[in-house]
Amino acid sequence: MRNENIWEIKATNTPLLKRKCNRCNTNSFYCSEKFRIxxxxxxxxxxxxxRCVKCNSTYNMTLFSRIKPELLGKDLYNKFLENDTEIAWKYAFSAEISRKNNVELDFKSVEYDILYDTISVEDILNSDSEIVTFKIKYPYDFNLKLSSFVRICLQISATKLNKLIEAKVISIQEKYLHKKHKVKNEDIVQINIEKLKSVYTKL
Known part of the structure; x- marks a missing residue:
């Protein structure tokens, strides 16, 4: 087994916007992935x-106001002109931008896939290393709990995960994992194999 493995979270849609539509009273808007300049x-x-999910009426979320184009840089400005999808997603997931516009993002509306090599706890227990490391790729933050994510990737029950958390088997950024942790891009998850063995002998 490699000492460092990759866990990747790929969002398949942008979050809906919680906002009441003035035309039809629906409370959700979807990102059109287009800009107005x-x-x-x-x-x-x-x-x-x-755009409203029901009647398609528009709401424009402010990104920049009264700014000189040269301050954006030519590359970024051109991406706005070209309706670049990657840039649209960047701002659609931005909690800071939504706060500035006094609107709320519905992160629960985001669907996603998890890409990872199937590595069981038994595989980790049989590793020759002292620590097994997993690096997380998570380019779009949508408030995902790290504990839930770890449980899926390790394919263990919630009860077993709780035991690992209590025994301080798993650390994140050199701090022991707890249930309040949220996933961040480039997070490093480490599993202490000796501690893991001690827990699993009791299960």
Missing amino acids: NAQKKNIDIWLIY
Whole structure:
């Protein structure tokens, strides 16, 4: 087994926006992945366009207001002009942008896939290493609990995971895992094999 393995979380859609529609009273808007740009002399305004899930009416979420194009940089400005999907997703997942616009993102609406090599606890127990490490790729943050994610990737029950947490078998960024931890991109999860063995002999 490799000393470092990759766990990747791939969102398959952007989060819905919790906002009441003025036309049909629905409370959800989806990201259109398109931008609106308005020029005011030498300054520009940029919005990310959302549409009501029911009637398709629009809501524009402010990204930049009265900013000079050169301050954005040519590359980023062109991506706004081209409705670049990657940039649209970046802002659609931004909790900071939603707070500035006084709206709430519905992270529970995000669906995702987890890409990982199937490595069981038994495989880890049979490893020659003292520590087995997993690096997390999570480019879009949608408030996912790390404990739930670890349980899925290790294919263990919630009861067994609780035992591992209590015994301080799993650490994240050199701090022991607890249930309140949220997943962050580039997180490093480490499993102490000696501690793991001590727990599993009692199960």
